[in-house]
Amino acid sequence: MNVFNMSKFMFLLASLILVVTPIAVVQAEDAKGEIGVVTCDYIPGTKVNLLIHSSASFDCVFVHGGVKDYYDGEAGIGLGLDLQWTTQSTMSYTVMASTGKNVDWSVALNGTYSGGKASAAFGVGLGVAVLIGGGEDSVALIPLAIETGTGFGATAGLGYLSLKGK
Numbered sequence: 001m002n003v004f005n006m007s008k009f010m011f012l013l014a015s016l017i018l019v020v021t022p023i024a025v026v027q028a029e030d031a032k033g034e035i036g037v038v039t040c041d042y043i044p045g046t047k048v049n050l051l052i053h054s055s056a057s058f059d060c061v062f063v064h065g066g067v068k069d070y071y072d073g074e075a076g077i078g079l080g081l082d083l084q085w086t087t088q089s090t091m092s093y094t095v096m097a098s099t100g101k102n103v104d105w106s107v108a109l110n111g112t113y114s115g116g117k118a119s120a121a122f123g124v125g126l127g128v129a130v131l132i133g134g135g136e137d138s139v140a141l142i143p144l145a146i147e148t149g150t151g152f153g154a155t156a157g158l159g160y161l162s163l164k165g166k
Contacts, residue, residue: 035095036064038109040073040161042089042149047076054082054155060163062095062109069106070166077117080157084121089149091129091161094142107165117159121151129159 039061046057058073075091076082095109112133119127127147 035105036062038062038071038093038095038163040071040075040091042086044087047086049082049085051083052079052081052157053077056086056089058089058091062105064095064105067105069109071109071163072166073161073163075161076159077155077157078114078160080117080155080159082153082155082157084119084125084151084153084155086121086125086149086151088151089125089147091145091147093131093145096142109163110165112160112162114158114160116157118154118156119147119149120154121149123150123152125149125151127155129161131159131161 040058041060043057043059048055053076055074055076058075060071060073062069062071113131114133115129115131117127117129117131119125121127125148127149129145129147131145
């Protein structure tokens with residue numbers, strides 16, 4: 001019995017990237033410019049995995065113009081299949097702004113971003129998340145994120161990332 005077909009999973013992952021990349025490009029063209037990068041690191045021992053729903057806590061750092069702002073993050077699969085056991089995971093998003101007004105970056109990314117997410121790990125892992133939503137209209141995460149990590153298994157479904165300034 002073949003429970004997990006890696007070639008089908010990689011085809012699905014590649015298809016997802018090809019479909020969503022134009023959305024990220026259009027969103028980036030609408031923005032005035034790259035402000036920085038938010039990187040979230042998994043806090044070991046915080047993952048709750050209920051097969052069709054999972055959540056884990058993350059420490060997130062938003063680096064922009066030499067300044068660092070810190071966020072508490074929660075990410076996971078809201079609905080889908082999560083058969084992955086992770087020992088380490090990092091997600092990175094480019095942050096864009098479409099406004100010239102002064103923004104309080106310590107809370108500007110507050111909100112929940114949701115969309116498609118898929119990852120696989122067999123020792124070393126790789127994943128992709130395509131998330132939209134979040135906080136103020138003037139600030140956006142480029143929806144295509146690359147995830148790296150270590151662990152075993154695979155996930156696919158509707159993912160989410162919630163950020164809250166510390």
